[in-house]
Amino acid sequence: MNHPIIAESTTHLSAEDLGVLRDGLCEQRLFRQEQLRQLAGPVTSRADDRLAQRAPAQIEVRVKLAALARMVLTDVEAALQRMDQGVYGTCQVCRHPIDREWLMILPQARYCGRCQQARGTSR
Numbered sequence: 001m002n003h004p005i006i007a008e009s010t011t012h013l014s015a016e017d018l019g020v021l022r023d024g025l026c027e028q029r030l031f032r033q034e035q036l037r038q039l040a041g042p043v044t045s046r047a048d049d050r051l052a053q054r055a056p057a058q059i060e061v062r063v064k065l066a067a068l069a070r071m072v073l074t075d076v077e078a079a080l081q082r083m084d085q086g087v088y089g090t091c092q093v094c095r096h097p098i099d100r101e102w103l104m105i106l107p108q109a110r111y112c113g114r115c116q117q118a119r120g121t122s123r
Helices: 015-040 046-054 056-085 100-105 113-119
Strands: none
Touching (some): 015 056
8 A cells, every 4th residue: 555645744744654654544434334334234133123123222322322433433534535645644633643653553643632622622
């Protein structure tokens, strides 16, 4: 996977870092896509069908899990797009580099630690 577009803002990340991060994001994308397929799929057994009928809370959990999976998938795809555009690893608020360590933990991060803390969210 050779992706030659690396903007000045991503110079704090080595080519190896970017490769590892891209691989992780691609793996996360596949996982979330499969998760959404499973959550959207039909009930697979009579026992599952009876459980769904008796437990509306189970349906609510599935709906919330699907919403979370879609949100993460959107963030992952946006991170891959930023990589392709050569702006990955740059805070979308202050335009400073996002710490390498933070990206290794949360590769779809859009904000540096300071801006993330100011926003008060995990996205």
